[in-house]
Amino acid sequence: MTKIIIAGGFGKLGLAIQQGLVGTNFEIAGILSGHSHESEYLVWTTLDEIDQEADIFLDVSTPATVFDNTMWAIKHDMAVIIGATGLTDEQIAILRDRANHGILIVPNFSLSAVLLMQFSQLAARYFPDVEIIEAHNPKKVDSPSGTAVQTAKLVAEARLDTAQKTNDGPARGQRVADIPVHAVRLPGYIAQQSVYFGGVDEQLTLTQSTTSRAAFVPGVLRALEGVQKINKLEIGLDSIL
Incomplete structure (x- = not known):
């Protein structure tokens, strides 16, 4: 053992x-x-x-x-x-x-979160304009989550240099590897993350969530x-x- x-x-x-x-x-x-x-x-x-x-x-x-x-x-x-x-x-x-x-x-033990990060890396090669929104319960200590930070770093490594710079402002989230990351803390959530990609007249959204530990x-x-x-x-x- x-x-x-x-x-x-x-x-x-x-x-x-x-x-x-x-x-x-x-x-x-x-x-x-x-x-x-x-x-x-x-x-x-x-x-x-x-x-x-x-x-x-x-x-x-x-x-x-x-x-x-x-x-x-x-x-x-x-x-x-x-x-x-x-x-x-x-x-x-x-x-x-x-x-x-x-x-x-391990930023996240969820297998769906691991796949989300891998899929996000692939998508970033074609859609360099991206933002991340994550939601957890109010007792979560860190904000943004470690998963969101790791996702942003992986996306930044994979995406092209043609990404447009989003405007700064009080509601634009924290920049992690120059990617806006938004953290939500609400009761009822365990862990959820969405990665939003925008292209010419099209959008791609990748989302994963867990409903129990x-x-x-x-x-x-x-x-x-x-x-x-x-x-x-x-x-x-x-x-x-």
């Missing part, structure tokens, strides 16, 4: 992962959480309390803790999957340099399998599929 430590294991995604790992070849060695919880698993509230060895450190915690958690996991000779957002480019560069096992940064579990399982096959830092679930 491959042993896993989960950081953030009592959030909504963490709880879905706990359930999703039952009956698999992955065993939860313990859970790191900012608060104590009653659980069938060992629970630690600080990194210093962790007294179990594991093969993989799976972080779905918060932007405030993810970098320190990952540095700790590297020091303790673990592969790392980062599902929490908030890492800066400078922090990613440090992790890339320090990696001694696989480190997989269970949708992320198949991607988590693929990440757990894939991170053991790499020995450097990779970004995106598609990098190991």
Whole structure:
């Protein structure tokens, strides 16, 4: 059995992962959480309390803790999957340099989100004018989402230089890689993203959505399998599929 430590294991995604790992070849060695919880698993509230060895450190915690958690996991000779957002480019560069096992940064575990990003890259070659709108629940910490940021970066790499510059203004969204990204935070949403492409007298809209955190579990399982096959830092679930 491959042993896993989960950081953030009592959030909504963490709880879905706990359930999703039952009956698999992955065993939860313990859970790191900012608060104590009653659980069938060992629970630690600080990194210093962790007294179990594991093969993989799976972080779905918060932007405030993810970098320190990952540095700790590297020091303790673990592969790392980062599902929490908030890492800066400078922090990613440090992790890339320090990696001694696989480190997989996953902006979104949803397979439909992975496909949306791939389809968006293809579309950007033909429709360079693009904007992104994403919607999540109000408790989501980061805005725009890590998925939207990664989508914008991938689209920017793929699109032609003929994209028209959209006018700046108070409602034009945040520019990520020179692509306007708009974030919506409303109750009732789990995760939804649309990428809007405009051409001469035609439009293309790509949309994906998830209706429960269970949708992320198949991607988590693929990440757990894939991170053991790499020995450097990779970004995106598609990098190991």
